[in-house]
Amino acid sequence: MAEHPELSAQERAGKAFPVSWDQFHRDCRALTWRLNSAGPFNAIVAITRGGLVPAAIVARELGVRVIDTVCIASYDHNKRGELQVLKGVSDATTKLGNGTGKGLLIVDDLVDTGKTARMVRDMLPDAHFATVYAKPMGRPLVDTFITEVSQDTWIFFPWDLGLSFQPPMRDGAA
Numbered sequence: 001m002a003e004h005p006e007l008s009a010q011e012r013a014g015k016a017f018p019v020s021w022d023q024f025h026r027d028c029r030a031l032t033w034r035l036n037s038a039g040p041f042n043a044i045v046a047i048t049r050g051g052l053v054p055a056a057i058v059a060r061e062l063g064v065r066v067i068d069t070v071c072i073a074s075y076d077h078n079k080r081g082e083l084q085v086l087k088g089v090s091d092a093t094t095k096l097g098n099g100t101g102k103g104l105l106i107v108d109d110l111v112d113t114g115k116t117a118r119m120v121r122d123m124l125p126d127a128h129f130a131t132v133y134a135k136p137m138g139r140p141l142v143d144t145f146i147t148e149v150s151q152d153t154w155i156f157f158p159w160d161l162g163l164s165f166q167p168p169m170r171d172g173a174a
């Protein structure tokens with residue numbers, strides 16, 4: 001992390017792992033298969049914003065209709081790594097989880113350093129924590145995930161991508 005502080009996390013990550021909508025949908029369904037035996041869940045807590053898309057897909061597959069959010073913002077490069085909770089879990093969801101998160105499912109798109117996951121786990125220690133993708137540093141904080149990528153990989157999600165021209169490989173494209 002401290003090796004090139006002038007670079008963004010995305011620039012420091014050497015490898016790119018672009019994910020299409022199709023692939024993401026399939027991975028979310030695979031995640032739901034794994035979650036089937038861990039439930040039933042009374043509610044889903046999505047970690048915004050990245051957790052909103054997988055939470056919608058998982059909720060549809062599991063038939064869960066109560067969905068809450070924990071809204072977390074990470075600061076810009078001046079205060080890298082600092083997280084701010086903009087909105088916590090609602091009182092109704094806290095009650096559903098008996099105050100500890102029991103019977104609740106937390107969903108995020110990925111776990112990287114684990115800082116976000118640690119913060120939400122501290123709020124709901126008995127909840128089940130699921131992500132679609134995991135990097136090694138954050139993996140121990142997640143109960144269920146689908147695909148692990150190396151720590152130096154940057155995952156590009158479909159909502160951050162667009163179609164663009166690709167130069168032919170013989171012209172030097174990797």
Ligand SMILES: O=P(O)(O)OC[C@H]1O[C@H](OP(=O)(O)OP(=O)(O)O)[C@H](O)[C@@H]1O
Binds near residue numbers: 074109113114115116
């Ligand atoms: O394990 P960590 O190092 O904490 O990183 C993982 C978090 O980073 C991303 O969210 P981000 O803070 O970029 O915000 P977003 O979900 O609004 O895109 C991702 O969606 C996870 O929530």
Ligand SMILES: O=c1[nH]c(=O)c2nc[nH]c2[nH]1
Binds near residue numbers: 153154155156160
């Ligand atoms: O789009 C993203 N891809 C990643 O690999 C990542 N890690 C933290 N935050 C991230 N956001």
Ligand SMILES: [Mg+2]
Binds near residue numbers: 047049051116
């Ligand atoms: Mg996020």
